[in-house]
Amino acid sequence: MNAHDTFLARHSFIELTARERAQALLDPGTFRELLGPFDRLESPWLAMQNVVCQADDGVVIARGLLAGEPAVIAAIEPAFQGGSIGEVSGAKIAAALEMALGEFEAGRAIRPVVLFETGGVRLQEANLGLAAIAEIQAAIMALRSHVPVVGVIGGMVGCFGGMSLAAALCTELVMTRQARLGMNGPEVIEQEAGIEELDSGDRRLIWSMIGGEERVVVGLADALVEDDTDQVRAAVLAAFERGVPKRHRSEDVDGFIARLAQVNPDAIDPDTLRNLWGTS
Known part of the structure; x- marks a missing residue:
């Protein structure tokens, strides 16, 4: 098969x-949705602000099998409010992870996966969304001592705000080349600091700074894949095969401080960061 056919x-x-992402990762015929649209667990706050609600509040929770093993997937829908996290959507993700923790405490193994696609907290539910994100982070921390918690950032929204910290806490993080990962999104930086600080329309610059390839090279994510469902699934399975590491990336506080000390904020660009922090 040539490159074109591939x-x-x-x-x-x-x-x-x-x-569809959750269904594609799970073994065929095993997808079962929890708290789906017919349960109508939607935000009680958006309608008050004249925002049309969605019956699943933009998060899909699925049970099924992953390579024959029980799994739970929390998938964020980027088409609803940019994948933003509010009270309900955040609670669904946290509850899914806490359910997985309960399975382990009962002696039953399960594979947890979070499909990130979010701009962070939902502004209409700011404090409630932030509280939910804190619960998600706590659940990841508790669960990852039992089993790898695998995160995937697909694109094109990316992963920003408090949810970028949740992604960083995952045992392993898979990104496509089109994905982006950062604390503040380019549009927010431009809005707050001006286009002289960052031109969010400069796509080449943005992806060279916070795109999937750059994040993997500098060690802030673990696996780079093409925009291909089979490659994403293979990377997720490989992460579970490797098991729980002796030390999680986020535990290396001294290492991160030492790396940051190498950076001159007045003279830094993506290539310089690769040279300083590059893993390949």
Whole structure:
């Protein structure tokens, strides 16, 4: 098969909805949704602000099998409010992770996966969303001592705000080239500091700074994959096969402080960061 045929044979992960992404990762015929649209667990706050609600509040929770092993997937829908996290959507993710923790405490193994696609906290529910994100982070921390917690950032929204910290806490983080990861999104930086600080329309610059390839090279993510569902699934399975590491990346506080000390904020660019922090 030549390069052209290989490209045509790919099945885009990015183009799938959150529900389709979860279905694509799970073994065929095993997808079962928890707290789905017919349960109508939606935000009680958006309608008060004249925002149309969504019956699943933009998060899909699925049980099923992953390579024959029980799994739970929390998938964020980027098409609803930019994947923003509010009280309900955040609670669904936290509850899914806490359910997985309960399975381990009962002696039953399960594989947890979080499909990130979010701009961070939902501004209409700011404090409630922040509290939910804190619960998500706490659940990841508790769960990852039992089993790898695997995160995936597909694109094109990326992963920003408090949820970028949740992603960083995952045992392993998988990114496509189109994905982006950062504390503040380019549009927010431009809005707050001006285009002289950062031109969010400069796509080449943005992806060279916070895109999937850059984040993997500098060690802030673990696996780089093409926009291909099979590659994403293979990377997720590989993370579970490696098991729980002796030390999680986020525990290396001294290492991060030492790396940051190498950076001159007045003279830094993506290539310089690669040279300083590059892992490949």
